[in-house]
Amino acid sequence: MRVASFCMLVENELIEDGHMLELEEQRKGRDKETVINHTYIAGGEYKRKFDFISNNVELSRTLYKIAKDILIHRSGTKYEDMYWIDLDSISVVAKETNVMVEKKIVYSNMTEKVIRKYDNLLTIHNHPDSFPPSIDDLNSNFEHEYVIGVVVCHDGRVYMYSANEWVNENYYKLVVEGYLKSGYNEDKAQIMALFEIQKSFDVNFKEVTDDGGI
Secondary structure: OHHHHHHHHHHHHHHHOHHHHHHHHHHOOOOHHHOOOHHHHOOHHHHHHHHOOOOOHHHHHHHHHHHHHHHHHHOOOOOOOEEEEEOOOOEEEEEEOOOOOOOOOOOOHHHHHHHOOOOOEEEEEEEOOOOOOOHHHHHHHHHHOOOEEEEEEOOOOEEEEEEOOOOOHHHHHHHHHHHHHOOOOHHHHHHHHHHHHHHHOOEEEEEEOOOOOO
């Protein structure tokens, strides 16, 4: 019994280690490109990023917890979860965590009904491909009049964004294509495009780092 108990303890400790979790996810046939680094997500460096999103301690803690829940739930997949937080009460008023359409959030009728009741909402969702906020994210933020949006990437990056103006999707794609032709990869091309459209449109985006910088 002692040997068995000891073996079980060692096994549990190994499974709790981030690297073992990642290996286990890959063995299950999950997408290795979207498997998160569990150790980093649970660490202080990642947690500090959320302290720079808001000076409200309760909101920062709530966002960090939700970010971990989302990333753990969707690790190794191309699916997205989204939560809506009422900034007045710092409470989750809606969430979509069962969407099975890759790289897209589908609003249920219930979610649509609930969010219409609030005018001070923050949204947080994941990007399995770890790209920055998309043009759809910006335009949805504008269309629904959200105060702020947060994207948590599977590679550990965190972005904030907001939009007070609609941006033509075709224009955005042309800007991205221009940077791709200049030799940038898809990730960097999207980032450069976002910086460029900020100059002409009333939209904002930044990467949140553990020291508050960009």
